[in-house]
Amino acid sequence: MIKVLANDGIDKSAEEALKAAGCEVDTNHYDGAELIAKLKEVNAVVIRSATKLTAEIFEGINGGNLKLAIRAGVGIDNIDIPAGEKAGVTVTNTPSASSDSVAELALGHMFSVARHIGITNVTMREGKWEKKNYKGVELDGKTLGLIGFGRIARSLAKKAEALGMKVIYTDLLGKVAGYDQFKHCAKDDVLKDADFVSLHIPFDKQAGATIGSKEFAQMKDGVYLINCARGGVVDEAALITALDNGKVAAAGIDVFEKEPTDNTVLINHPKVSVTPHIGASTGEAQKRIGAEVVDLITNFSF
Structure with a gap:
């Protein structure tokens, strides 16, 4: 047996x-x-x-x-x-x-940060009606940049395309056959051109974070960052700095450097939509x- x-x-x-x-x-x-x-x-x-x-x-x-x-x-x-x-x-x-489930959560975080859904859930429960403070952006017409183009990223790309987004991606294996509607780019170009950056890569302990201060500096001012991949691929300290100085307009985060996370600054940040690693849940x-x-x-x- x-x-x-x-x-x-x-x-x-x-x-x-x-x-x-x-x-x-x-x-x-x-x-x-x-x-x-x-x-x-x-x-x-x-x-x-x-x-x-x-x-x-x-x-x-x-x-x-x-x-x-x-x-x-x-x-x-x-x-x-x-x-x-x-x-x-x-x-x-x-x-x-779990590809579709994780892709849907990433998309959910994109909506959440674009329309302030997470923070307004908090402020309204505090008895506040701050309608004028939360002007959002539409996903339609924006460029989604995918770092990594495996199964989850491809699922997210199709969903984003249906919403009217332009999708660009970078992948270590190069251009992926069968997805010609999406543009393959160098990583630097994805960082430079994307309005929303979503990560779909494993964490490499030896290489460390894929997105840190250097990468944030390459991005557009007011970029949106989504990480439903793995904790550690984003330098959390660098992300907090980028949120505070406005380089990153908002971030949707499902995974953390340490889990359960003790980074109270990040999870309580008003510009962050957070979930407890529930991509496949x-x-x-x-x-x-x-x-x-x-x-x-x-x-x-x-």
């Missing part, structure tokens, strides 16, 4: 499908030494954002039964892949299941992710 640990939970339909396939499924959450001990017992582990599978954890379970580690989502930056491979563990993810996405997890486990050679 294949033993599966879903350490950050899993959609009920996926849990039932795994059990129907003859798997034993544990949906409890474990940390530290308890997690290491549990991982030695199971054949597969499924995690989301809360669990970090570090080199120390993989070293601790080396020689155990674990053969497969699945990140139920797009990014795999919370799994030390080389350490996993060294321990004989295959590391994989569910890259396509829709019922539809979790069902798709769960189905992909089931396929990965049931088709794996343990």
